[in-house]
Amino acid sequence: MTYALELKDVSKSFGLVHANKDIDLAVSPGSIHGIIGENGAGKSTLMNIIYGMHRADKGTISFNGQQVDVRSSADAIEHGIGMVHQHFMLVPTFSVLENVMLGSEGGLTLSEGRATALERLTHLSTTYNLEVDPHALVSDLNVGQRQRVEIIKALKGGAKVLILDEPTGVLTPQEADQLFEILKVLRDDGVSVLLITHKLTEIMDITDTVSIMRQGEMVGHRKTSETSPQDLAELMVGREVLLEVTRTPATPAEVRFSAKNLGYTNSQGVVELEDINFEVRAGEILGVAGVSGNGQTQLMETLAGMLPLTTGVINILGTEVTSADATSPRIIRDLGVGHIPEDRHTHGLILDFEARENMILGFHDSELAGSGKLFDYSAIQQNCEDKMAHFDVRPSNPRLSAKNFSGGNQQKIVIAREFSANPGVLLVGQPTRGVDVGAIEFIHKQLLELRDAGCAILLVSVELDEVMSLADRIMVLCDGQNVGIIDAEKADRSTLGLMMAGQKAEAAT
Amino acid sequence: MLDFLYQTLLAFDATLRIATPLMLCAMAGIFSERSGIVDISLEGKLLSGAFVAATVAALTGSAWLGLGCAILAGITMSLIHGFACITHKGDQVVSGVAINILASGLTIVLGIALFKRGGQTPSLPKEDRFTPIEWWGVEMMDSVPVLGSIYRQLISGHNMLVYVALLCVPLTAFILYKTRFGLRLRAVGEVPQAVDSAGISVTWLRYRALILGGALCGIAGAYLSIAQGGNFVKEMSAGKGYIALAAVIFGNWKPFTAFFACLMFGFLDAVTARLEGYELFLIGEIPSQLMQAIPYILTVLLLAGFIGKPRPPAAIGQPYHK
Ligand SMILES: Nc1ncnc2c1ncn2[C@@H]1O[C@H](COP(=O)(O)OP(=O)(O)OP(=O)(O)O)[C@@H](O)[C@H]1O
Ligand SMILES: [Mg+2]
Numbered sequence: 047m048t049y050a051l052e053l054k055d056v057s058k059s060f061g062l063v064h065a066n067k068d069i070d071l072a073v074s075p076g077s078i079h080g081i082i083g084e085n086g087a088g089k090s091t092l093m094n095i096i097y098g099m100h101r102a103d104k105g106t107i108s109f110n111g112q113q114v115d116v117r118s119s120a121d122a123i124e125h126g127i128g129m130v131h132q133h134f135m136l137v138p139t140f141s142v143l144e145n146v147m148l149g150s151e152g153g154l155t156l157s158e159g160r161a162t163a164l165e166r167l168t169h170l171s172t173t174y175n176l177e178v179d180p181h182a183l184v185s186d187l188n189v190g191q192r193q194r195v196e197i198i199k200a201l202k203g204g205a206k207v208l209i210l211d212e213p214t215g216v217l218t219p220q221e222a223d224q225l226f227e228i229l230k231v232l233r234d235d236g237v238s239v240l241l242i243t244h245k246l247t248e249i250m251d252i253t254d255t256v257s258i259m260r261q262g263e264m265v266g267h268r269k270t271s272e273t274s275p276q277d278l279a280e281l282m283v284g285r286e287v288l289l290e291v292t293r294t295p296a297t298p299a300e301v302r303f304s305a306k307n308l309g310y311t312n313s314q315g316v317v318e319l320e321d322i323n324f325e326v327r328a329g330e331i332l333g334v335a336g337v338s339g340n341g342q343t344q345l346m347e348t349l350a351g352m353l354p355l356t357t358g359v360i361n362i363l364g365t366e367v368t369s370a371d372a373t374s375p376r377i378i379r380d381l382g383v384g385h386i387p388e389d390r391h392t393h394g395l396i397l398d399f400e401a402r403e404n405m406i407l408g409f410h411d412s413e414l415a416g417s418g419k420l421f422d423y424s425a426i427q428q429n430c431e432d433k434m435a436h437f438d439v440r441p442s443n444p445r446l447s448a449k450n451f452s453g454g455n456q457q458k459i460v461i462a463r464e465f466s467a468n469p470g471v472l473l474v475g476q477p478t479r480g481v482d483v484g485a486i487e488f489i490h491k492q493l494l495e496l497r498d499a500g501c502a503i504l505l506v507s508v509e510l511d512e513v514m515s516l517a518d519r520i521m522v523l524c525d526g527q528n529v530g531i532i533d534a535e536k537a538d539r540s541t542l543g544l545m546m547a548g549q550k551a552e553a554a555t
Numbered sequence: 556m557l558d559f560l561y562q563t564l565l566a567f568d569a570t571l572r573i574a575t576p577l578m579l580c581a582m583a584g585i586f587s588e589r590s591g592i593v594d595i596s597l598e599g600k601l602l603s604g605a606f607v608a609a610t611v612a613a614l615t616g617s618a619w620l621g622l623g624c625a626i627l628a629g630i631t632m633s634l635i636h637g638f639a640c641i642t643h644k645g646d647q648v649v650s651g652v653a654i655n656i657l658a659s660g661l662t663i664v665l666g667i668a669l670f671k672r673g674g675q676t677p678s679l680p681k682e683d684r685f686t687p688i689e690w691w692g693v694e695m696m697d698s699v700p701v702l703g704s705i706y707r708q709l710i711s712g713h714n715m716l717v718y719v720a721l722l723c724v725p726l727t728a729f730i731l732y733k734t735r736f737g738l739r740l741r742a743v744g745e746v747p748q749a750v751d752s753a754g755i756s757v758t759w760l761r762y763r764a765l766i767l768g769g770a771l772c773g774i775a776g777a778y779l780s781i782a783q784g785g786n787f788v789k790e791m792s793a794g795k796g797y798i799a800l801a802a803v804i805f806g807n808w809k810p811f812t813a814f815f816a817c818l819m820f821g822f823l824d825a826v827t828a829r830l831e832g833y834e835l836f837l838i839g840e841i842p843s844q845l846m847q848a849i850p851y852i853l854t855v856l857l858l859a860g861f862i863g864k865p866r867p868p869a870a871i872g873q874p875y876h877k
Pocket of ligand 2: 089091211
């Protein structure tokens with residue numbers, strides 16, 4: 047049979063990094079093919095080669111049995127390849143329609159092609175249930191809507207092969223389900239879908255076949271029906287992986303961290319947090335669940351001192367902070383709070399700085415940076431080497447800029463820095479977003495170890511499974527309000543789901 | 556009263572003449588900056604255009620040939636800029652400054668070598684220049700009070716390049732907002748990855764933007780040396796390229812607002828010349844240096860966020876790496 051897409055012996059290096067080594071891949075028409083692999087395994091590189099954004103050093107690509115030379119994205123588009131990249135490729139200042147028209151304007155002036163483009167856009171959005179306002183500015187759209195625009199862009203030329211590089215990383219579970227419905231319709235229309243994701247449940251739920259990559263190599267191809275998440279995780283990481291950590295019961299001690307009547311109103315006067323009350327004791331993890339965008343970000347940022355409180359009191363290890371007090375991340379940190387921010391790229395790391403400098407970010411006044419007024423780079427180097435070894439950061443090169451580490455390893459740098467300061471209270475936001483299963487296992491183990499060492503941990507995550515497997519008690523946020531706090535033992539998906547939709551705890555159980 | 560009207564009219568007339576090269580350079584700046592390339596080299600391109608226009612016109616006796624070669628000179632400078640910072644991903648500001656220094660030195664050296672007049676080119680006779688065009692019916696309109704003098708002074712009686720500059724503004728807006736090229740140009744200055752992913756060459760797109768800009772600067776240069784003036788004088792661009800760049804920023808990278816910024820800067824300049832030596836009521840004599848600095852002061856205030864909010868193209872200054 048002829049494959050919709052077939053790769054043979056594809057290799058690609060970036061300088062010394064061998065991102066793809068002799069990759070073979072075959073995808074049948076009308077199927078959903080998953081690709082999994084650790085952070086930095088070379089998945090995006092391979093997809094970019096198929097889509098013509100990168101050129102392979104060697105190897106061949108065939109579409110429908112015909113070998114083709116893909117020299118640019120224009121070639122790939124012409125051969126019916128569409129791609130949704132790992133990071134959005136949208137012009138925020140343009141309307142949805144303009145973004146969709148870019149590259150296929152249909153004439154020298156825009157007025158010539160506008161009507162047909164609009165027609166095409168509405169056609170696609172009705173057939174595949176990709177609802178979006180063509181005239182809205184992209185900067186006004188939320189991530190779910192932006193994702194839909196990306197899919198419309200990828201499909202506009204009548205794509206026969208659709209590549210989706212971690213499309214669900216930024217989506218809520220509901221949005222992800224919606225996306226999968228769309229993919230199924232596309233498959234039934236004969237489109238071949240290539241789906242990259244770190245979530246093995248998604249692979250099991252939706253794909254027909256799956257390929258596994260490790261360190262630039264293709265280590266296996268499986269029929270989804272003949273494999274298991276455990277099997278896939280092992281192939282991916284090269285060793286046995288615990289998909290769910292075993293959690294021993296917590297032994298909570300004194301209250302270390304609490305909030306009373308906490309509220310936050312933003313500069314436009316919108317109330318984003320209202321009347322939040324909770325306590326976290328030493329040696330326990332309080333999980334915060336909720337559909338993303340229900341105040342989690344604001345909660346983390348007010349607690350970490352990045353946003354001012356509007357009302358209420360936070361008590362940190364006996365020190366009270368109210369709206370009258372000046373706060374800053376610095377002040378909060380000095381009280382003994384560690385913070386792993388939700389968005390590691392904007393708040394956790396300085397991407398252009400070296401790993402060793404990122405390893406002392408926020409601690410640059412402490413002895414980690416040397417005892418004198420000037421930076422002592424040998425101390426900084428030593429500090430980074432120690433932490434990289436302890437937290438298994440790869441590659442363990444303190445001089446590499448943060449941006450050159452894969453997502454999982456960037457997260458490990460942040461975790462290494464915050465954990466080693468031995469915080470009395472730890473705020474953790476989305477610790478495993480975009481991180482592979484091996485790294486997830488590691489991060490989860492570390493969090494539980496820190497808990498058992500007596501730290502009070504507040505964990506915010508939109509992954510319900512993560513909250514359920516780590517937290518001792520779970521607080522649910524809906525619309526900036528605390529719907530209720532329940533014990534993890536009593537929590538199940540349906541109860542939490544109802545609470546996330548705003549039903550009070552008593553009514554939900 | 557009539558005298559006041561006449562004075563105002565003259566001031567506006569001067570404004571237009573001063574603003575003409577600013578407008579052309581500002582539109583050039585908009586093309587390259589909207590494509591994501593910082594264009595501090597407007598000054599150098601303007602100067603090269605002026606030199607080449609005067610030299611070729613002096614040697615061949617043809618203003619048109621002078622204009623054509625000035626355009627080519629502007630484009631050549633743009634290509635050097637592009638080669639350094641698009642092809643080789645160099646620093647755009649450094650490359651721009653280098654071009655300005657190169658233009659400043661080269662025009663003097665070549666000028667001395669060719670004409671041996673201390674860097675000046677010979678004065679062109681009237682026929683070899685672009686001279687003011689008298690519009691139809693000026694005599695007839697003269698009999699109409701007020702409107703007649705507006706028609707004679709402000710609308711009629713400029714050289715061709717002034718009208719070209721005025722036309723350039725709506726044309727730039729049209730290209731930017733209504734054409735395929737414009738859509739891609741605006742996109743590449745914001746998110747070049749999106750353009751690449753759509754199958755469009757980022758490199759070629761940015762080169763085209765620079766080439767257009769170079770041509771416009773060439774025309775502006777020709778205006779200085781063979782239309783407004785009658786020969787090339789060393790350093791005759793005198794910072795106009797920088798003022799045009801300030802107008803681009805002041806106009807928030809939009810053609811019409813940049814055009815008004817050019818007019819405003821031109822007006823300030825025109826008034827300065829007229830106010831020199833006059834004692835102003837309450838204020839006293841204003842130093843002309845202060846007036847000349849106003850465009851820069853306004854731009855700095857704008858950039859510092861005191862007047863509105865500038866919104867430069869998101870990808871400006873960053874070379875595109877895949
Ligand atoms: N443009 C580039 N220049 C240099 N190195 C690169 C470049 N792009 C990718 N790499 C390197 O190639 C390797 C593979 O990267 P790639 O982005 O394909 O990984 P991935 O499997 O998509 O990871 P993730 O799951 O984190 O998205 C990594 O080591 C990365 O650092
Ligand atoms: Mg990737």
